[in-house]
Amino acid sequence: MITSHSPAILACLNGVIQPAAEARVSVLDRGFLFGDGIYEMVRLSNGRLHAIDRHWRRLDRSLKALEFPPVNLSLLRSRVSQTLAVAGHRDATVYIQISRATAPRAHAFPVDGEPTTLILVQHFGDEKAHLRQAGAGVITFTDLRWARCDIKSINLLGSVLAAEAAKRAGCVEAVLIREDGVVTECAHSSLFAVLDGVLRTHPLDPRILPGVTREIVLELAAELGIPCRHKALRREDLPQVEELFLTSTTARVLPLVTLDGQRVADGKPGPFTRQLRDAFAAWERADEQRTPSAEGLDAGAL
Template identity: 40%
Template structure:
């Protein structure tokens, strides 16, 4: 079945999409995006996603063509039209089309586009865990903005693939930041520790949910930088993200994390997360 797309304020087929070759998203990655998880045909944590969407667009000075309240309804309709029960909604906006020139063009019209994708939950890796490798984080210093400039993340993920690993753990001069497309947390002596939500990491929606769940379990939560040395001495390591949910990391650079099995606190957080998606 051919999928329907949201283009500007209309629902169209893929063949009807009219994206100009002069779109600044092609030239400069001049745009922002969001990926929403869909469970049981419903957007998960929609308000948090839209808050980040608006923040990123404002920082890039891209006027949004539709207010978030109206756009929420359009995405819900897109899900219904495409019959999506479980998967994702990808949404992006670019500054628009204009002859190639670095300064903001005067009269462009932002281009909005969204589509749905069926995707199963990563139940196997959530149960068994993944391996990870480390890599220096040399991206720009506004990682808190969810822009289309993802080539550094693509290269990082490919580095993990080349090493036969599930993901890469990025660090700046030995201080762990995040992964290629997810946030990372460690557990030490019963405390959940993760990098603070500043300009060096993306403020993950699932990250925020998991921190709330940890606090609800009475766990100590510390948003503070930690080092590669502390990562390797952790009792547990796990990543969080829209598509990975809460996934254990059982080895780093070929060395097992603790006993090389998913830890108790990770399992407890997975169980609590499961409750949040059981509408």
């Protein structure tokens, strides 16, 4: 039951639209038992799904990487559209999760079983909007995650612990550093820095998620002629960085102005960061013109 304490989240579980607090899955669902599932987080902005084609591509990639049974993606798209129509928001987050099957508990894949599909839609108030101007603080934290961070799996304990540490420190995020000193990304966002006048980010490999926002920001950096290297920073580089920012679907391009309580450079969002933040906002406005409205999704517009 949705109480006055829980925000109104609408669910579509295997095609049935209902309040999220009333939706139920079996205890034998492999998402529940093993974390055997994948997800996507999409943002509805002004009634349009942001960068939706890139999110569907990544979802498909995650399903294939984990050898899921076939999932009817056009049906899933039409369910997203129907859930959005019922929810009626103009600005929302759309969480899509697919777990492998419901089956007797055994580690190896079950022979039979249908994937469970879940869509959660919630109003998105963009509470961190002011931080895109002022900048935010982050901490560093050990990267405790598994060896396939490129798959958007619902196994998120390494990120959960890092995010909790950041929250306790009054920060928005945790910059993850592996035991070998390599800086990877953040608990739930991609990481960029400027060092020696060059934009730096970890290369695409199994240590990081291929972020949709990261991909767009790299395209924009190339268009703007900002020099860029896909090379990871190391722990000892961090005190020297000239700029730092994170990117994600919900945070967009967020300048980072403190790291473990120390100012990053002069403690203000740097010039490349501001340029990319503004270019990203312009890209979004253009994308809204290109993207069909949420209501048009099930008409095969995607």
